[in-house]
Amino acid sequence: MGREETPTVTEVRESVDRPTVQNTSQLRVSRSPGQLVLMRLLRSRQSVVGLTIVALLILMALLAPIIAPANPTKQDLINQFIAPGRDHLFGTDEFGRDIFSRIIYGARISLQVGLIAVGIAMVVGTLIGLIGGYYGGWFDMVTQRLIEIMLAFPGLLLALAIIAVLGNGIQNVMIAVGVGSVPSYARLVRAQVMAAKEKDYVEAARAIGARDVRLISKHIFPEVISSLIVLSSLGIAGAILSAAALSFIGLGAQPPTPEWGAMLSQGRDFLRDQWWITTFPGIFIAFTVLGFNLLGDGLRDALDPQGNR
Amino acid sequence: MVKFLLVRLLGTIPVLIGVSVLVFAMVRLVPGDPIDMMFTNLAPPSPEQREQIRKDMGLDKPIYLQYTSFVGNALRGDLGKSYRTKRPVSEEIRNRLPNTIKLTIASLALSTLIGVVAGVMAATFKNTWLDFLSMLVAIVGVSIPGFWLGLMIMMLFSVKLGWFPVAGADTWKHLVLPTVTLGVLASAILARMTRSAMLDVLNQDYVRTARAKGLVEWIVVMRHAFRNALVPIVTILGLQIGGLLSGAFIIEAVFAYPGIGMLAVQALANRDFPLIQGIVLLVAVIYVVVNLVVDMLYSVLDPRVRHG
Numbered sequence: 001m002g003r004e005e006t007p008t009v010t011e012v013r014e015s016v017d018r019p020t021v022q023n024t025s026q027l028r029v030s031r032s033p034g035q036l037v038l039m040r041l042l043r044s045r046q047s048v049v050g051l052t053i054v055a056l057l058i059l060m061a062l063l064a065p066i067i068a069p070a071n072p073t074k075q076d077l078i079n080q081f082i083a084p085g086r087d088h089l090f091g092t093d094e095f096g097r098d099i100f101s102r103i104i105y106g107a108r109i110s111l112q113v114g115l116i117a118v119g120i121a122m123v124v125g126t127l128i129g130l131i132g133g134y135y136g137g138w139f140d141m142v143t144q145r146l147i148e149i150m151l152a153f154p155g156l157l158l159a160l161a162i163i164a165v166l167g168n169g170i171q172n173v174m175i176a177v178g179v180g181s182v183p184s185y186a187r188l189v190r191a192q193v194m195a196a197k198e199k200d201y202v203e204a205a206r207a208i209g210a211r212d213v214r215l216i217s218k219h220i221f222p223e224v225i226s227s228l229i230v231l232s233s234l235g236i237a238g239a240i241l242s243a244a245a246l247s248f249i250g251l252g253a254q255p256p257t258p259e260w261g262a263m264l265s266q267g268r269d270f271l272r273d274q275w276w277i278t279t280f281p282g283i284f285i286a287f288t289v290l291g292f293n294l295l296g297d298g299l300r301d302a303l304d305p306q307g308n309r
Numbered sequence: 310m311v312k313f314l315l316v317r318l319l320g321t322i323p324v325l326i327g328v329s330v331l332v333f334a335m336v337r338l339v340p341g342d343p344i345d346m347m348f349t350n351l352a353p354p355s356p357e358q359r360e361q362i363r364k365d366m367g368l369d370k371p372i373y374l375q376y377t378s379f380v381g382n383a384l385r386g387d388l389g390k391s392y393r394t395k396r397p398v399s400e401e402i403r404n405r406l407p408n409t410i411k412l413t414i415a416s417l418a419l420s421t422l423i424g425v426v427a428g429v430m431a432a433t434f435k436n437t438w439l440d441f442l443s444m445l446v447a448i449v450g451v452s453i454p455g456f457w458l459g460l461m462i463m464m465l466f467s468v469k470l471g472w473f474p475v476a477g478a479d480t481w482k483h484l485v486l487p488t489v490t491l492g493v494l495a496s497a498i499l500a501r502m503t504r505s506a507m508l509d510v511l512n513q514d515y516v517r518t519a520r521a522k523g524l525v526e527w528i529v530v531m532r533h534a535f536r537n538a539l540v541p542i543v544t545i546l547g548l549q550i551g552g553l554l555s556g557a558f559i560i561e562a563v564f565a566y567p568g569i570g571m572l573a574v575q576a577l578a579n580r581d582f583p584l585i586q587g588i589v590l591l592v593a594v595i596y597v598v599v600n601l602v603v604d605m606l607y608s609v610l611d612p613r614v615r616h617g
Contacts, residue, residue, distance in 0.1 A: 149327030154551025154596045164585050165338045245559050248456045249574050271464045282457030290452035
């Protein structure tokens with residue numbers, strides 16, 4: 001999203017003051033809709049917190065080799081089970097690995113899982129929703145029945161079944177979580193497409209001879225984007241949580257990968273005396289998920305100011 | 310009314326068929342020979358044994374016959390034998406299912422209590438510290454990994470304080486910590502939903518009328534608003550049961566609570582496919598039936614639905 005600079009207060013105030021004057025051509029030239037959303041987003045304390053957490057996390061993932069004091073997978077058996085302190089901020093695990101460094105590298109995995117799983121769900125779900133919602137017919141019939149069947153498997157169950165078939169591993173977890181979330185995207189997009197295609201401006205575009213592909217991409221899809229943004233922010237939160245849970249029960253990332261859920265699982269045997277092995281990865285999962293949830297909530301409010309929450 | 314129920318009932322049949330096809334296909338899609346999987350930790354069978362097993366399991370028949378016999382057997386409660394224990398899958402499940410049902414019902418009750426009370430309070434006192442606090446707790450609750458919360462609760466109450474046992478399901482005490490973990494997490498979603506459903510209703514004209522005619526606020530909230538907010542709340546409950554059932558998979562593993570969730574996790578680790586199949590099928594069927602019941606409740610709560 002091409003937001004190069006923060007809008008000045010006057011710019012925003014101007015655009016807020018005359019929202020009715022804007023017509024489509026103006027919308028396309030000026031950056032005010034984006035600025036408006038950003039402004040609304042920054043006005044809510046919750047979203048600012050969410051945005052900050054997400055930004056810090058991305059920085060952490062990008063700069064991992066610079067920030068991390070130690071190699072995340074290097075074993076050092078002399079220094080096992082060191083309590084959090086000056087040398088090891090979050091302590092060390094049973095192999096003497098520095099937990100702080102493992103957590104920093106773990107951010108890469110969690111973000112990757114969140115983005116890829118949501119990417120799969122969004123691409124597949126949006127295509128199903130767009131085509132099914134626009135054309136209806138047998139394609140819609142078949143995909144909707146399939147989605148109903150997928151929805152019969154609650155929560156993680158579908159992902160579990162998919163992993164059972166594909167085998168363990170973090171890649172398969174991404175696929176499983178992604179496929180498992182396709183129904184939400186497909187349903188959302190389909191419902192919005194069906195509403196949008198009845199609108200007058202779409203009818204008008206059709207009347208002047210716009211083809212289906214153009215109608216869908218230029219007139220209908222833009223209507224869906226804001227809901228997709230909200231859903232994918234919340235979806236990343238959910239995907240990270242699911243993937244961590246799957247790694248926790250041993251289906252996802254395999255040792256020595258510094259994945260947070262897997263790290264937590266390793267620490268289970270040392271709950272009594274080495275609390276730090278389980279505590280820190282959990283806190284980071286929670287904050288990451290919280291960040292994306294707050295951001296998603298904030299985006300919903302910012303993109304839909306009429307909503308009454 | 311009867312027509313609505315009938316249509317809804319018939320609508321579940323294709324879904325159940327689809328579920329059974331998917332679950333059946335699961336094992337066939339796994340790369341490798343199922344017979345090899347049965348002998349993962351044993352000496353490989355001789356070609357003759359292999360042929361015999363293939364025949365016994367019906368793997369020599371065409372695929373559609375395999376499917377029909379799978380469904381026929383499943384309907385009679387025969388889900389095959391566990392690769393690992395060689396005992397019938399139905400028996401394994403029957404031993405564990407009551408524990409999971411206990412856990413699901415207990416945590417559903419707990420989450421409904423906390424979630425609905427918190428949601429109604431938050432909506433009634435909108436924009437006060439009470440609202441702010443309950444929604445803060447709710448969004449944190451949605452973000453906390455269940456398995457981590459479970460471990461932290463276990464660390465405090467079992468390991469450090471010794472109030473509750475660490476693992477197992479022999480007494481009611483074993484049920485407490487898993488229930489609290491699952492219930493608290495599920496209540497977060499419910500509190501958010503209840504709040505927004507209540508806010509929708511509290512803005513309606515008839516609520517204003519009720520207030521205008523001088524009714525006490527709690528009567529307005531409970532009798533006029535809450536009764537009508539129940540419809541969306543009940544819908545969420547159906548989803549909640551699904552969430553709790555699948556959440557139980559992870560939480561049971563945390564507390565070594567012997568329900569079908571832990572059984573499934575073990576089965577996945579052993580790649581014990583008949584057992585995985587059986588559990589996945591059972592949970593999906595339970596979920597479909599629960600949602601059917603919820604939809605029916607729905608039409609009792611909201612007469613408009615019957616004609617919709």
